[in-house]
Amino acid sequence: MALAEQREIVSVAPTTSFLQWTPVVAGAFVASAVSLILIAFGTALGMSIASSSPTWRDTSSALAVASGLYLLITALVSFGFGGYVAGRLRERWDPSASRDIIEFRDGMHGIVSWALAVIITGLVVATSTATIASKTVQSGTSTSAAAGEPLVAYELDRLFRGDRRPVEGEITYLRAEAARILLTATGRQGVTPDDRAYLTQLVTNRTGLAPPEAERRVNNVITAAATAVRKARRSAVILGFSTAAALLVGAAAAWYAAHNGGRHRDNVAPPHTWTWPSHV
Numbered sequence: 001m002a003l004a005e006q007r008e009i010v011s012v013a014p015t016t017s018f019l020q021w022t023p024v025v026a027g028a029f030v031a032s033a034v035s036l037i038l039i040a041f042g043t044a045l046g047m048s049i050a051s052s053s054p055t056w057r058d059t060s061s062a063l064a065v066a067s068g069l070y071l072l073i074t075a076l077v078s079f080g081f082g083g084y085v086a087g088r089l090r091e092r093w094d095p096s097a098s099r100d101i102i103e104f105r106d107g108m109h110g111i112v113s114w115a116l117a118v119i120i121t122g123l124v125v126a127t128s129t130a131t132i133a134s135k136t137v138q139s140g141t142s143t144s145a146a147a148g149e150p151l152v153a154y155e156l157d158r159l160f161r162g163d164r165r166p167v168e169g170e171i172t173y174l175r176a177e178a179a180r181i182l183l184t185a186t187g188r189q190g191v192t193p194d195d196r197a198y199l200t201q202l203v204t205n206r207t208g209l210a211p212p213e214a215e216r217r218v219n220n221v222i223t224a225a226a227t228a229v230r231k232a233r234r235s236a237v238i239l240g241f242s243t244a245a246a247l248l249v250g251a252a253a254a255w256y257a258a259h260n261g262g263r264h265r266d267n268v269a270p271p272h273t274w275t276w277p278s279h280v
Contacts, residue, residue: 018105019112023089027113031082031254032120038074042067064235068242075250082117083110083254087261102266103259110258114251152182155225159199159217160206174202185226186233196222 046063047070087106156175181195191199196218203214 023086024113027082027086028116031117035078064238071242071246075246079250080253080257083257084261086113087258106262107255110254114254152225155221159221182225
């Protein structure tokens, strides 16, 4: 007598991982691409702080604020696109899960996509900046230039302008030394009388000007250098604040867009207002 073998077939519902990298990476690439396009467009229009036309010296406070607002708009659009892609491409969750859990997980996909897009965009910008900086250093005449010399380059040109033909190596060192002195113009003590006298002597020896005229030129250049350094600091502060605010706004936009993308995926009409999940 043969024993009949009985097998019980149990259907197991397919498990869906909490985090799927395919929609996350896709959303990050979309956000990075849109961000770079908008940044390039803003740079061409002079709406980027780095490209305030014609230079940051001529930048008004209104233009600096407008550049910061454009950066916020760029973050909203680019990270919103990326977050929506991450939420829409995500596989459907278990229908038995509550709506709050589904919305939270969709939003987290948008946040992870935002973080990856920030890293990608940051690497691209850092690489481009390093490449430009290396080319600038290679094209320079000497490595002894002061670190902040580009901020007061025009003032240095005015300071040593004269009929005498300067010696290349000597004038490079003198410009670097004068730049370090001019950069102290915005300090608490400003340029000390000894430094003023030394700059006056340098100008007299290099240009052949009379001491009173050389002193007048030094005073004018010190005032202009202080203004230039303050403008550079103001632009740096606005750029830093705008970047931080844009990233935070971009994170919120990515969450909200991923949340709406998930609702479209599930054929659920998105709400007109954004409500944070009451529980997870």
